Amino acid sequence: MKTYAIVGTGALGGFYGAKLQRAGLDVHFLLNSDYQHVKQSGLVIESIDGDFTLPSVNAYDRACRMPACDVIVICLKTTHNRLLPDILPNLVKSDSVILVLQNGLGTEAAIAKILPDRAIVGGLCFICSNKVAPGRIHHLDYGEIKLGAYADGYQATPITQMMAEIATDFRNAGVAISLCADLLLVRWQKLVWNIPYNGLSVVLNATTDRLMADPHTSVLVAQLMHEVKLAASACDRDISEEFIEQMLAYTLKMKPYRTSMKIDYDSGRPLEIAAMFGTPLQFAHDRGVELPLVGMLYQQLQFLNAAALPAKNYLPGDEIY
Numbered sequence: 001m002k003t004y005a006i007v008g009t010g011a012l013g014g015f016y017g018a019k020l021q022r023a024g025l026d027v028h029f030l031l032n033s034d035y036q037h038v039k040q041s042g043l044v045i046e047s048i049d050g051d052f053t054l055p056s057v058n059a060y061d062r063a064c065r066m067p068a069c070d071v072i073v074i075c076l077k078t079t080h081n082r083l084l085p086d087i088l089p090n091l092v093k094s095d096s097v098i099l100v101l102q103n104g105l106g107t108e109a110a111i112a113k114i115l116p117d118r119a120i121v122g123g124l125c126f127i128c129s130n131k132v133a134p135g136r137i138h139h140l141d142y143g144e145i146k147l148g149a150y151a152d153g154y155q156a157t158p159i160t161q162m163m164a165e166i167a168t169d170f171r172n173a174g175v176a177i178s179l180c181a182d183l184l185l186v187r188w189q190k191l192v193w194n195i196p197y198n199g200l201s202v203v204l205n206a207t208t209d210r211l212m213a214d215p216h217t218s219v220l221v222a223q224l225m226h227e228v229k230l231a232a233s234a235c236d237r238d239i240s241e242e243f244i245e246q247m248l249a250y251t252l253k254m255k256p257y258r259t260s261m262k263i264d265y266d267s268g269r270p271l272e273i274a275a276m277f278g279t280p281l282q283f284a285h286d287r288g289v290e291l292p293l294v295g296m297l298y299q300q301l302q303f304l305n306a307a308a309l310p311a312k313n314y315l316p317g318d319e320i321y
């Protein structure tokens with residue numbers, strides 16, 4: 001039986017980690033402000049798939065107190081990635097796999113610099129989940145994960161045995177999961193959604209339904225998606241027109257949704273700007289492609305984030321890339 005370390009027990013880590021433990025796996029949870037509460041009372045999951053409680057979990061406040069595990073699941077916000085060089089060496093064995101369940105681009109490459117010899121897998125999560133109180137996760141919708149292995153410079157690379165084993169564990173835990181051989185392609189595909197909706201939801205103070213209902217913003221969403229397609233193309237990854245049409249249609253059908261970046265903004269947390277905007281812009285720029293609309297959103301988000309910096313006790317550069 002594999003052991004799992006959940007680094008960051010919030011909306012994603014709490015939800016997926018609790019499901020893995022409920023399925024009988026040996027799961028170890030690293031926590032921050034919720035540590036005392038979760039150590040005493042465990043985790044509560046309110047989910048459209050069915051509510052459940054884990055009255056007792058392996059809770060830790062420091063990585064150095066955790067056992068080395070087979071799979072290290074990174075569920076911190078990317079704004080806390082500066083902690084990874086201190087956390088990760090405590091948790092790995094020679095054959096551990098690092099599974100990055102974060103939005104955006106670049107974390108796998110950053111981890112490869114910290115742990116050059118370990119297998120790294122990226123996971124794109126299609127889920128709407130929030131941590132609503134200490135140790136209490138509210139899973140509102142969806143939940144599927146797409147996994148792809150990381151290879152130097154985000155080259156496409158075959159599906160590994162370890163990925164298949166991780167997928168089996170998640171499926172047994174009731175999580176839909178698929179495997180792919182091109183992590184960079186699926187990261188760009190997710191950015192087709194995240195860049196317009198996460199960015200505009202903060203700048204325009206709007207939920208997804210309002211962005212789609214207004215003819216001006218729905219055009220802007222589509223234009224931003226086309227810039228992401230250009231950036232992917234500069235990286236030799238093809239995003240089809242049909243894919244963009246599907247993303248627009250899917251969002252029209254979605255329940256009104258406040259994106260994760262908007263929830264962060266409204267809660268006074270730092271925004272994941274580097275992972276979702278800065279690094280994608282840099283990837284495109286390095287290949288001779290500029291993205292003016294994405295660049296404008298990036299600048300506006302930096303402005304809004306900086307305006308709240310003192311309150312957030314946050315330093316620019318906290319996301320390591």
Ligand SMILES: NC(=O)C1=CN([C@@H]2O[C@H](COP(=O)(O)OP(=O)(O)OC[C@H]3O[C@@H](n4cnc5c(N)ncnc54)[C@H](OP(=O)(O)O)[C@@H]3O)[C@@H](O)[C@H]2O)C=CC1
Nearest residue numbers: 008009010011012031032033034075076102103127128129
């Ligand atoms: N939520 C969602 O629906 C989705 C999220 N994502 C992505 O998943 C990633 C994780 O997001 P999400 O789960 O929402 O974020 P959350 O903020 O809910 O979870 C992150 C957790 O990390 C914890 N943490 C912070 N600092 C430390 C520390 N020093 N040691 C241990 N734990 C720490 C936080 O604890 P504390 O609160 O106590 O500081 C928090 O519980 C992001 O990249 C996000 O974009 C992707 C798809 C959907």
Ligand SMILES: CC(C)(CO)C(=O)C(=O)O
Nearest residue numbers: 125126127128259260261
């Ligand atoms: C697309 C979505 C809603 C998860 O599926 C997300 O990634 C976010 O809110 O940041």
